[in-house]
Amino acid sequence: MTTNHTHFLKLLKRETERIDSLGIAKRQENIIEKFGDEKNPHAIIDGKPFLIANSNDYLGLRHHPIVKKSEIEASEKYGAGPGAVRFISGSLKIYRDLEKRLAQFHGRDDAMIFSSGFAANLAALYCLCKGISRDALVTSDVLVISDELNHRSIIDGIRLANLPKEQRKIFSHLDADDLKNILEESSGTRERVIVVTDGVFSMLGELQNLKEIREVIDQCQHLYPLGITLMVDDCHGVGISGKTGRGTEEIFDTQADVLVGTLGKALGSDGGYIVADQTIIDYLRESSATYIYSNNISPGSAGAALAAINIVDSPEGKKLLESSRANTEYFQEKLKQSSFSLAAPSTHPIQPVLIGDTQKTKKLVDGFYDHGILVTNISYPVVPKGRDEIRIQISATHTTDDIEKIVRTFQNCQ
């Protein structure tokens, strides 16, 4: 029987077909059956090994024996799941241990963990923009200024706050002068400002110059009665960028007021977090819906993350960070000898190789697959038309043979 609901399902199906016809569907995912060799893990797909050149696990920590052992030990001690949200059935000690470690790692008063980096960004932006109830003292007389290429979770966090258009502004990508112009032009219009940016931009591996941004903010603080708050999402920076893996802040020797990170990339586990001073964390624990009303990460993920941070801070971690840098430099050296080049200068393990045309890029990705290498194409509209790229992500565990094979495959498959 055809019902009104059937008509709705037809509409959904037509929409999925429209996406398919544009060639931008994402749901045909590779199914990885397992991983080979722990030291240089390959993904096994259809029984065949694949070199992984598209993972955020920049240090290979998700396969590290101590990280996996710590995950199992935490599950044995606390159970497989959190049981309930923290204010209902109590907070597992391992969550507090992890939060204290994260705060110490980033040189802050306190940290709070979330189910993901995405959930952390939604919470921080909503709660810092919005009065949380009619009686709340924190009002929404705020201007949010966001880098034009910020991650989707920042965009959605700002959307969630539902501020009128005049309270949302965008500054040109990586342009601290443009930020300054906006701050000066908007002077006197609002009580306070939130400036929000990615630390590392995931499509091109570019870094926001946080020192310049901090200087602009310091110069303009006096223009707003409640000042300017700097929020940085450094999900691709924490654990991997900077001499000791503290992220983009370490590179530019400055700190955000609110720093968002993930446990699910360089730290090899799962979940997200915020570090800040105690006042901000206390306020966010009282107001973040994705923290109060949503389960935390599993105890196993917390145990794994704790072990991963300890490794990053150990002599072994130092070596892994050095390998990551050396491998990235070796990739660039080899690429320079080929007919390919980067879409943007990047010192991060994200290495965006410019291809240009969408069909050519797709063909190359298929070629890589046929040669047993997993890479990802980043296509219009995520990047401007004609700037399609293959995003290579270098791992500290790649061998020189692996890197040479990746560059050779660009040549062989064009």
Ligand SMILES: Cc1ncc(COP(=O)(O)O)c(C=O)c1O
């Ligand atoms: C810049 C940035 N922020 C936030 C996230 C979300 O992190 P998570 O996967 O922990 O939700 C990502 C992940 O893709 C990211 O690249």
